[in-house]
Amino acid sequence: EEPPGSGYLASRSMAALRAVAEAGGRAFVFTHRRGYAPAFRCTQCRLVRACPECDARADKAPACARCGSTLGPCVACGAGSFEPLGAGAERIAEQLARSLPVGMVGSDERIWVGTERDLPAVSDVDLAVIVDADGLVHAPNYRAAEDALRLMARVAETVGSGSSRRAMVQTSRPDDPVIAALRRGDPQEFLAETISERATTRLPPSGEVLVIELDGTGVADEEIRRLAADRAEVFGPAAHSGRHRWLVQGADLRAVRVGLRRLVQSWRDAGRRVRVDVDPLEL
Structure with missing residues (x-):
């Protein structure tokens, strides 16, 4: 620890x-790919x-991007400081270069620091180190855990x-x-x-999710909730990239999608920008 x-x-x-x-061997140090949306953890107790x-999953913003609820300090220890999980390949390479003899770190050297795009070129190493498994497992999308396992x-x-070769995984949650x-x-x-968990939460493949992003709110919140009625659960609106964002989630959203087409057209006819995402990767 x-x-x-x-x-x-x-x-x-x-x-x-x-x-x-x-010993003259080769090692690969793996970190998140460029542009990865990070999870954040408490700097004191490391709770995600x-x-x-x-x-x-939440970032450093004061409100949840999914449902709009206010986010306070860490629920476990009360600290108010959070840090992103993981780091870029360059920062990790710099740390290694400061700690190891000159000429040991680089794609043509003993230790290669890379991302997912480098994996096809890596093979037969003596040691692989996954720098921050938590950042993969707890990324802000519902497929994060299965994607993390695959990667x-x-x-x-x-x-x-x-027998002397191995992979090491850095994590604060070994269980x-x-x-x-x-x-x-x-x-x-x-x-x-x-x-089983997806069936309980009604997330794909056991359910469907729609994300609606719209300029302003007006009566849109009432319209969306009336459309969902007893067929789906509605989260939001939450501020997101200068728009308002709703998440509609349910076991079967076919009827909701049909009604939503009419709503979207009416919003666009009124000159409002709208975006609908079906089963988005990130929530």
């Missing part, structure tokens, strides 16, 4: 990387920040065969179902639990 603020790489990871480099009302499995596959599935090398239990 590393104290908060101790750097992107834990001491055990640094020691393992140094040992591989000094989430909305207390709808449980959506971390790909990183683990870059390690060559041999997380995703980490457990990766450790077992068997995703079946995790996937079954995920499907």
Whole structure:
């Protein structure tokens, strides 16, 4: 367990990387791809920040982007400071370069720091280090956990065969179902639990989600809620990128989609900008 603020790489990871480099081996250090929407965590207790009302992953904003509820301090320790999970490849490479002998870090050197786009070119390494599994598992989209498992499995596959070769995963939640599935090398239990959870929350593939973004509100909130009626749950409006945002969620939204077409046309006829996203990746 590393104290908060101790750097992107834990001491055990640094020691393992140094040992591989000094032995003439090769290592791959994996971090999030460029443009990844980060999750945020408390700088004191490391709890991943989430909305207390709808449980959506939250950033540093004062209000939830999903339902518009006010976000306060950390619900676990009361601290008011949050930091993004993960770091870019350049920052991690800089930390490694400061700690290891000159010439050890780089795509043509002993230690390569890269992202998802680099994985096809990486193979048969002695050590792979996943810098921040939490940032993958708890990213602000409902597919984050399954995507994280798929991606971390790909990183683990870059390690060559041999008893001295291994993959290391940095996480503050070693008992997380995703980490457990990766450790077992068997995703079946995790996937079954995920499907069951989706059925409860009515998220795809067990349900449908619509995101509506509109200039201004007016009577739109009343219109959307009347359209959803007893067929779906409505979250919002929340401020999002200069517009107002609603999330409509239910087991079967076919009737809602039909009625929404008429609403969208009426809003556009009135000169309002509107965007509808079906089953979005990010909520």
